Amino acid sequence: MKTVGFIGWRGMVGSVLIKRMIKKKDFDNINAIFFSTSQYGETINHFSIKNKFLTLENAYDFKKLYELDIILTCQGSEYTNKVYFKLRQMGWKGYWIDAASNLRTLKESLIVLDPINLKDIKQKLNLGIKTFVGCNCTVSLMLMAIGSLFKNNLIDWIFISTYQAASGAGSKFMKELILQMGYISQNISSFINNSSINIIDIERQISKYMNDPYFPKKNFHVPLINSLIPWIDKKIKNTNQTKEEWKGQFETNKILNTKKIIPIDGTCVRIPTLRSHSQSFTIKLNKNLSVNNVNNIILNSNKWVKIIPNNFDDTINYLTPSSVSGKLNIHVGRIKKLNIDKNCFSIFSVGDQLLWGASEPLRRMLKLLI
Ligand SMILES: NC(=O)c1ccc[n+]([C@@H]2O[C@H](COP(=O)([O-])OP(=O)(O)OC[C@H]3O[C@@H](n4cnc5c(N)ncnc54)[C@H](OP(=O)(O)O)[C@@H]3O)[C@@H](O)[C@H]2O)c1
Structure with missing residues (x-):
């Protein structure tokens, strides 16, 4: 043993x-x-x-x-x-x-x-x-979601916008987001229940609390609650990328052992969710495929991928961080051909970054x- x-x-x-x-x-x-x-x-x-x-x-x-x-x-x-x-x-x-x-x-x-x-x-x-x-967590989740498009050699390039949960940064950061939630909630509960106070005045009060010296932000440096941070990890020397963005192309090409580098770039953003990362992919394919073709290729890639139909009800219920947290399922939806180019698709995906990520x-x- x-x-x-x-x-x-x-x-x-x-x-x-x-x-x-x-x-x-x-x-x-x-x-x-x-x-x-x-x-x-x-x-x-x-x-x-x-x-x-x-x-x-x-x-x-x-x-x-x-x-x-x-x-x-x-x-x-x-x-x-x-x-x-x-x-x-x-x-x-x-x-x-x-x-x-x-x-x-x-x-x-x-x-x-x-x-x-x-x-x-x-x-x-x-x-x-x-x-x-x-x-890297977003690379794993991307490959679990749309790896079959890579495996079938269909991708010219990808641009990714990520929406990454606080827990992706470590336990101290996740705790800090919860403290930020509590700080705002404690301070504004009396305003929320007072119907004579205008909602815009409450929003102003929240901004005031976010900027007060006792607001918990030792780890993030800024409030994440009621906001977002379009910067993850350090800057890569002599480029405009962050390290999290750099990993997208390097790690994907290393794991796929590609002969010719597939260009991948993006913007990585921390958002005020606790767990599970979301990503929006803009993909240039090298073929003019239909939405059905793309759905089928993705669906047949592994048993954890679930295609979420492109409608309001399914999207708001199943294409969200909370719908996948604690689960191995990778949800892929909003699959659409873009008006700008017949070979370009946009696809949205969510997955638990602590599990598959x-x-x-x-x-x-x-x-x-x-
Ligand atoms: N978080 C993610 O989503 C994610 C995704 C992919 C990869 N990773 C990578 O995985 C590694 C670990 O990330 P992590 O997010 O798991 O880090 P983490 O939660 O911050 O934990 C790392 C270590 O911190 C120590 N620690 C100190 N105070 C703690 C507390 N109150 N609760 C729990 N642990 C505490 C523990 O080590 P001791 O027992 O030795 O004190 C623990 O093993 C990093 O290299 C990260 O980049 C993370």
């Missing part, structure tokens, strides 16, 4: 992963050791594995890490940078599975999303590759190894 170390399991991606692994009884087939960078020595008492409460190990104990067959980390780039290279230099030959972005660019790593690249994963395993990294590809990679 393989010994697997879990690092970053307390975070959002990690806790979604562990819940799903418990549900799917994945722990029956492994010897699991749980680590923490901050709480080692403590015992986990809110869940048990094989009827045992586990004591946390130090995530920087290289001797302990060296003994593991597999390390699965959802801790973040900083941890990966501090541990991965040193462990490999020490001669550790185990498998490293990671949710963070920094190893995705390495030659020795493979980006994993098995409904898209299972064949490649198996080939690379046979070749002795031992470092497997999940995609982060933890599920890692869980499935671990299952392949064990």
Whole structure:
């Protein structure tokens, strides 16, 4: 039985992963050791594995890490940078599975999303590759939604507008959005129930509270509630792109192993939802396909894709972050040919970025190894 170390399991991606692994009884087939960078020595008492409460190990104990067959980390780039290279230099030959972005660019790593690249994963395993990294969340969700258009070589280019939930930035950020909701709600509840106060006056009051010095915005720097932030991650040097936007083209082409780069660009936007990312794709196809053709190609790509009919009721009920949160389903809708060009389509998609966008590809990679 393989010994697997879990690092970053307390975070959002990690806790979604562990819940799903418990549900799917994945722990029956492994010897699991749980680590923490901050709480080692403590015992986990809110869940048990094989009827045992586990004591946390130090995530920087290289001797302990060296003994593991597999390390699965959802801790973040900083941890990966501090541990991965040193462990490999020490001669550790185990498998490293990671949710963070920094190893995705390495030659020795493979980006994993098995409904898209299972064949490649198996080939690379046979070749002795031992470092497997999940995609960026929006890239995973895009490939789960419209990967079949890529696989059928139908795409000339894509422009993407994203609508990304607060949880995509980490647990501190999600908590801050909830605090922002509470701050506004507490302060305006008396106005809302007073019918003599004009709604525009209430809107002015909200703006005032958003700008007061006690408004919780330590992590986002600005209010996200009642607003949005059209900037995610740092700026890429000598370009006008953010890193989140840059990943779209790089990671998609790496995972698809494209001979000729498919141009992909976009604008990534943080919006005040808690969970699940939405994306609007403008796609130039290299063929004049009908809407029905495109629907069928997408529908037949994997069992999680659900086509949402292009009408008001279905769209407002099923093409929303809340309709997919906590589920593996990827909803794809508003599929339409654009007036501007017979080969151009626009498509809207939503998916849970903590599941297919982060933890599920890692869980499935671990299952392949064990
Ligand atoms: N969030 C997403 O949607 C998403 C999607 C794709 C990829 N990723 C990547 O996955 C990695 C982890 O992201 P994440 O969003 O899961 O990060 P996160 O929720 O911020 O958790 C990361 C770590 O922070 C520590 N932590 C400190 N205080 C905590 C608290 N109150 N609750 C929970 N954990 C706390 C925990 O480590 P210790 O136990 O060691 O203290 C935890 O493992 C990052 O590299 C991220 O870029 C995230």
